[in-house]
Amino acid sequence: MSSSYDAIILGAGIVGAACALECARGGMRIAVVEGDVVGGGATAAGMGHIVIMDDSMAQLELTRYSQLLWAELAPELPEDTEYETTGTIWVAADQQEMEEVYRKQAVYGQQGIVTKVLDRPALRKMEPNLHPGLAGGLLVPSDAVLYPPCAARYLLEQAVRHDAVVVPKKAVRIGNGRVELNDGAILESQRIVNATGTAASDLTADLPMRKRKGHLVITDRAPGFVRHQLVELGYLRSAGSSTADSVAFNVQPRKTGQMLIGSSRQYDADHKEVDRSMLVRMLQRVQQYLPGIADLSVIRTWTGFRASTPDKLPLIGPYSDDPTIFLATGHEGLGITTSLATAKLLMNYFTGSRSAIPLEPYLPSRILLEAQHA
Numbered sequence: 001m002s003s004s005y006d007a008i009i010l011g012a013g014i015v016g017a018a019c020a021l022e023c024a025r026g027g028m029r030i031a032v033v034e035g036d037v038v039g040g041g042a043t044a045a046g047m048g049h050i051v052i053m054d055d056s057m058a059q060l061e062l063t064r065y066s067q068l069l070w071a072e073l074a075p076e077l078p079e080d081t082e083y084e085t086t087g088t089i090w091v092a093a094d095q096q097e098m099e100e101v102y103r104k105q106a107v108y109g110q111q112g113i114v115t116k117v118l119d120r121p122a123l124r125k126m127e128p129n130l131h132p133g134l135a136g137g138l139l140v141p142s143d144a145v146l147y148p149p150c151a152a153r154y155l156l157e158q159a160v161r162h163d164a165v166v167v168p169k170k171a172v173r174i175g176n177g178r179v180e181l182n183d184g185a186i187l188e189s190q191r192i193v194n195a196t197g198t199a200a201s202d203l204t205a206d207l208p209m210r211k212r213k214g215h216l217v218i219t220d221r222a223p224g225f226v227r228h229q230l231v232e233l234g235y236l237r238s239a240g241s242s243t244a245d246s247v248a249f250n251v252q253p254r255k256t257g258q259m260l261i262g263s264s265r266q267y268d269a270d271h272k273e274v275d276r277s278m279l280v281r282m283l284q285r286v287q288q289y290l291p292g293i294a295d296l297s298v299i300r301t302w303t304g305f306r307a308s309t310p311d312k313l314p315l316i317g318p319y320s321d322d323p324t325i326f327l328a329t330g331h332e333g334l335g336i337t338t339s340l341a342t343a344k345l346l347m348n349y350f351t352g353s354r355s356a357i358p359l360e361p362y363l364p365s366r367i368l369l370e371a372q373h374a
C-alpha cells in the first residue's frame, strides 16, 4: 500500500463513500480511512428519505440537485438498497396549513419541480389510513426512499472498483498534508477530506457544529398501510428550531412492508440511549395523524446523531486554516439526500470545473470566519 494519494477521504458514511466514488471515478488515487463499520454511523441511523426541502434557496438547490443524481443512479443500485420513488405527501392539518401547501407549490414550481395539491377527498383516497379530519396536502412525486447503510456500502464498493483503497483504521491527527492513523502509520495527500460526520470536530478545530439527537421506530409488516412518505407541514419548523426539543409526524413505508416512524430532534442529549419521553411524544404525534398505527407492533427503536450547523447547511470545501484540509460534513438531517451532490461539488472544486449549482452557500468559510471572529 502506497502512503501517498491524490485524496484521502476520512469516514465511510454515505458522504465519505459518495466522495470516494466521485473522486475515484474521476481518475484520482483515493484512500478511504474508516475507523469502524462502513455506513455504521449516522448513516445507519438515518431514515433514508431522499427529499427536496426548502428551508432556504440553497437547501432547495442542493436537495433537488442531489435527488436528480439519486434518480440517475437508481437503475444500478442493488436490491438491498431498497430504492423506491414513493413520493412525499406534506400533510396539512387545517386550512391555515393549506396556505403553506400553496406557498410550497409556488416555490417548487419556480424550480420546475412537479407537485400536486391534494384536497381532503384526494388525500383520503391516496392515504385512507390518515385521519379523516386532515385538510389536504402537497404531493411531491419525485421524492424517494432507500436503505442508507446498503447504499453507502454500494458506493464504496464502486469506489474500490475504481481502485480506491480502504484503510480500516482511525485517523487520530490530520494537517499539513498528513493523516496519522491509530497504529502510527502516516498517509499523505494534498487533499484530506474530513467526512467523519459528527466526529469531524475531533480532527478539525473550531467547527461550529452541534450534535442533534434523533429517535426512530420501526413497526412490524403492514404492506400498504401508507403508500408515500408522509410528513407534517410543521416538519420544517421543527427541523429549523435551534433551541427546543421537538417531534414531528414523519412516516415512511419500507419495501419490506414495515413502517419507519420518525422523528425527534434534541440538542445537548449526548447519550445514545432511547429517551422514553421523546419516544412517547413521537408516537402520540404519529397517532394524531394515523390513528390505526396503534394496532401495529414496534419491532425496534434506536437513536442517531445529526451534525448540525448554525445555518442548517452543510460544510463543503476548503478549510481556511490548512490548505490541505477539506470538509464534507454538517449535513444535519439531509446527508443521505445530499451526499451525491456534496461529492460532485467537491470534485468540481478539485478539478476547477463548473458545478451544476454554485458551491458558495456551502463553503465552510461562510461560518468559520464568523465563528473564529466571535
Ligand SMILES: Cc1cc2nc3c(=O)[nH]c(=O)nc-3n(C[C@H](O)[C@H](O)[C@H](O)COP(=O)(O)OP(=O)(O)OC[C@H]3O[C@@H](n4cnc5c(N)ncnc54)[C@H](O)[C@@H]3O)c2cc1C
Pocket (backbone or CB within 6 Å): 010, 011, 012, 013, 014, 015, 016, 033, 034, 035, 036, 037, 038, 039, 040, 041, 042, 043, 044, 045, 046, 047, 048, 049, 050, 051, 169, 170, 171, 172, 195, 196, 197, 198, 199, 203, 213, 214, 215, 216, 262, 263, 303, 304, 305, 306, 307, 328, 329, 330, 331, 332, 333, 334, 335, 336, 337, 338
Ligand atoms: C434519526 C435520523 C434520521 C435521519 N433521516 C434522514 C433522512 O430521512 N434523509 C436524509 O437525507 N438524511 C437523514 N438523516 C441524516 C443523515 O443520516 C446524515 O446526515 C448522514 O448519514 C451523514 O453521513 P456522514 O457520512 O456525514 O456521517 P456518518 O454516517 O456518521 O459517517 C461518518 C463515518 O466516519 C467514521 N469516523 C469517525 N471518526 C473517524 C476517524 N477519526 N477516523 C476514521 N473514521 C472515522 C465513522 O465511523 C463513520 O462511519 C437522519 C439522521 C438521523 C440521526
